[in-house]
Amino acid sequence: MIRVVLPTHLRRLADLEGEVRLEVDGPVTQRSVLDALEARYPALRGTIRDHDSLRRRAFVRFFACEEDLSHESPDDPLPEAVAKGTEPFIVVGAMAGG
Amino acid sequence: MTRVRVLVGTHKGAFVLTADGKRDRWEVSGPHFAGWDIYHLNASPVNPDRLYASQTSGWFGQVIQRSDDGGATWEPVGNEFKYEGVAGTHQWYDGTQHPWEFARVWHLEPSLTDAETVYAGVEDAALFRSTDGGRTWHELSGLRGHTTGPSWQPGAGGMCLHTIVHDPSRQDRMFVAISAAGAFRTDDAGATWQPINRGLRSQEIPDQDAEVGHCVHRLASHPSRPDVLFMQKHWDVMRSDDAGDSWHEVSGNLPTDFGFAIDVHAHEPETIYVVPIKSDSEHFPPDGKLRVYRSRTGGNEWEALTKGLPQSDCYVNVLRDAMAIDTLDSCGVYFGTTGGQVYASADAGDSWAPIVSNLPAVLSVEVQTLP
Numbered sequence: 001m002i003r004v005v006l007p008t009h010l011r012r013l014a015d016l017e018g019e020v021r022l023e024v025d026g027p028v029t030q031r032s033v034l035d036a037l038e039a040r041y042p043a044l045r046g047t048i049r050d051h052d053s054l055r056r057r058a059f060v061r062f063f064a065c066e067e068d069l070s071h072e073s074p075d076d077p078l079p080e081a082v083a084k085g086t087e088p089f090i091v092v093g094a095m096a097g098g
Numbered sequence: 099m100t101r102v103r104v105l106v107g108t109h110k111g112a113f114v115l116t117a118d119g120k121r122d123r124w125e126v127s128g129p130h131f132a133g134w135d136i137y138h139l140n141a142s143p144v145n146p147d148r149l150y151a152s153q154t155s156g157w158f159g160q161v162i163q164r165s166d167d168g169g170a171t172w173e174p175v176g177n178e179f180k181y182e183g184v185a186g187t188h189q190w191y192d193g194t195q196h197p198w199e200f201a202r203v204w205h206l207e208p209s210l211t212d213a214e215t216v217y218a219g220v221e222d223a224a225l226f227r228s229t230d231g232g233r234t235w236h237e238l239s240g241l242r243g244h245t246t247g248p249s250w251q252p253g254a255g256g257m258c259l260h261t262i263v264h265d266p267s268r269q270d271r272m273f274v275a276i277s278a279a280g281a282f283r284t285d286d287a288g289a290t291w292q293p294i295n296r297g298l299r300s301q302e303i304p305d306q307d308a309e310v311g312h313c314v315h316r317l318a319s320h321p322s323r324p325d326v327l328f329m330q331k332h333w334d335v336m337r338s339d340d341a342g343d344s345w346h347e348v349s350g351n352l353p354t355d356f357g358f359a360i361d362v363h364a365h366e367p368e369t370i371y372v373v374p375i376k377s378d379s380e381h382f383p384p385d386g387k388l389r390v391y392r393s394r395t396g397g398n399e400w401e402a403l404t405k406g407l408p409q410s411d412c413y414v415n416v417l418r419d420a421m422a423i424d425t426l427d428s429c430g431v432y433f434g435t436t437g438g439q440v441y442a443s444a445d446a447g448d449s450w451a452p453i454v455s456n457l458p459a460v461l462s463v464e465v466q467t468l469p
Contacts, residue, residue: 043174
């Protein structure tokens with residue numbers, strides 16, 4: 001079970017509370033986690049990554065295990081702790097706005 | 099009993115303000131979508147409980163929300179705005195060509211005849227239509243594909259299509275305005291478009307009376323006389339009596355003819371309203387006095403409306419989509435400010451009172467007159 005933590009604005013948009021727990025088939029990567037997330041919560045499509053290119057939106061960051069994974073390939077395996085569900089995959093709105 | 103519902107989009111959420119026909123006691127609902135820019139909310143004239151909202155964020159992009167109960171509850175619908183075909187390029191601030199990139203929806207204009215059909219004016223400038231209540235969007239690409247498209251350029255606020263005006267007497271006719279390209283008209287339901295900027299003069303462009311390149315801030319018309327259009331341009335208040343084929347200036351005795359908002363009285367097609375703003379760099383009222391100006395002669399002769407409005411130390415702005423008119427017998431006029439006030443007049447502008455005074459900066463105001 002993959003754990004995903006979303007920022008407040010996206011939790012409200014998807015009408016959910018707390019962490020999301022997702023089943024992911026196959027390798028656990030940014031792409032497979034986000035695919036599963038958007039499949040369950042279609043309102044999130046286009047808010048984390050671009051509809052067409054599926055590239056991360058510029059002011060969205062991905063953290064896990066105290067690392068910034070934002071610039072990693074979307075097809076790289078996520079850390080084992082994320083794949084095992086002991087650590088969450090964290091989607092963050094980049095710090096901005098003063 | 100007749101009611102009014104005022105739909106307010108702000109920099110940090112949406113608010114719904116309701117009152118009975120007296121318009122002196124208001125209930126405030128919100129913030130809806132707290133923390134997001136709500137560029138615009140608008141209601142279907144066919145089904146007044148059907149509302150649409152443009153919710154946008156620099157972090158998380160564009161969301162379109164829809165309500166079927168007058169704004170009590172909302173549902174996110176489609177947010178994919180994909181330019182048709184090759185997106186192409188337009189002129190950038192430095193004169194180079196820049197790819198067309200979707201940024202946000204500035205304005206939502208529901209159809210006059212079908213609650214499921216709604217138009218969206220977006221940045222970078224284009225017009226989209228949904229015929230399924232906002233679930234899917236398709237570009238009316240004849241506008242962006244006009245031969246002048248590559249010469250369009252952004253204004254200070256971006257290259258936005260911010261005004262959509264239906265012609266109630268001709269279903270296939272529509273007007274739009276783009277900063278800073280100008281005004282355009284279609285007579286075939288959006289398939290083809292023509293610039294309608296003859297008579298505009300803009301000192302900010304090298305050819306002052308060019309076919310396109312004018313920073314039109316807002317268009318307004320009265321439904322009973324759809325060939326008469328009023329325009330607040332960057333500078334100049336303009337009027338057309340031939341559906342935009344030609345324009346003439348009606349700024350008359352205004353203290354400044356810069357501004358953003360313009361609207362028309364519900365029952366008097368020659369009565370129009372503007373809020374003069376000092377200049378393009380000083381986005382506040384002249385002399386620190388917030389004054390709405392009303393012309394009962396279709397322009398040129400203007401009177402200041404000040405009763406109930408701050409007449410000292412007021413340095414707010416009133417943005418292009420932030421004025422609205424109700425259709426009660428005693429016509430109501432509403433506007434919102436970047437200081438977070440929404441003012442209402444229940445007597446066609448003779449006197450004003452704030453409905454709310456401390457909202458986030460107001461981006462848009464619409465009003466519904468409800469049975």
